[in-house]
Amino acid sequence: MQPRKIVIAIDGYASCGKSTMAKELARKIGYIYIDSGAMYRAVTLYCLRNDFFDGDTLRTDDLLQHLDEIEVSFVLNSETGRPETLLNGKNVEQEIRTLAVSEKVSIVAAVGFVRRKLVALQQALGKNKGIVMDGRDIGTVVFPDAELKIFLTAAPEVRARRRLAEMQAKGQTASYEEILRNVKERDRIDETREVDPLRRADDALLLDNSNLTLAQQDEWLMTQYRRAAGIE
Ligand code: CDP
Secondary structure, eight states: OOOOOOEEEEEESTTSSHHHHHHHHHHHHTOEEEEHHHHHHHHHHHHHHTTOEETTEEOHHHHHHHGGGOOEEEEEETTTTEEEEEETTEEOTTGGGSHHHHHHHHHHTTOHHHHHHHHHHHHHHTTTOOEEEEESSIIIIIOTTOSEEEEEEOOHHHHHHHHHHHHHHTTOOOOHHHHHHHHHHHHHHHHHOSSSOOOOOTTOEEEEOTTOOHHHHHHHHHHHHHHHTTOO
16 A cells, blocks of 8 residues: 655754754655745845844834745755755855854744745645645644644753754854753744744654654654554
């Protein structure tokens, strides 16, 4: 029997390895992987480039006026086999991962009209199923009927250490303390915002991966996938 094509939603806290997990699963099972956080990051980069911030205050009127000029899309890097993010046709994959963007992204992601635009795009990308999407509200808002929902968490210190290693590997500089502060602050904003806050969907499987190796995590996930797709 052919496996059933499904939607897989992976949500959770900042830097807990959602995208590593989602990308690896998508590669293994031949699904499309979409990083919804990259979309919020790209819009944030647009706001920074156009000077829409006064300190930590976003001038939402300015953003709303330019909203239709912001186009976010993805292109597959043929060397790595991984999708990269484009902002108005230009590759911004490296720039959206900097701490400067991380420090502002949760402010932009709390704006209702930004969420409406990006959620519509995410739903369009998933309409044919066969997709793994990670974010904060995928199982609750974007795909409430997803056949498999995972809610991932890990201790903040573990997450900050992982993010530091990831940034160092790319030659980006930031201190552990700065990253830990950012991870905690994003969680706070994401959980307390009025529009589509970060929360576990009632039917999401909870996984704390603080003490799991990548191999253990992948094995657990494949078991969940097989069950949800009706393979066993
Ligand atoms: O750093 P990490 O990979 O954990 O975060 P991300 O997935 O790149 O998301 C960056 C930020 O975008 C989050 O902190 C949220 O503020 C926002 N976001 C959101 O509000 N909803 C989503 N579906 C995905 C991301």
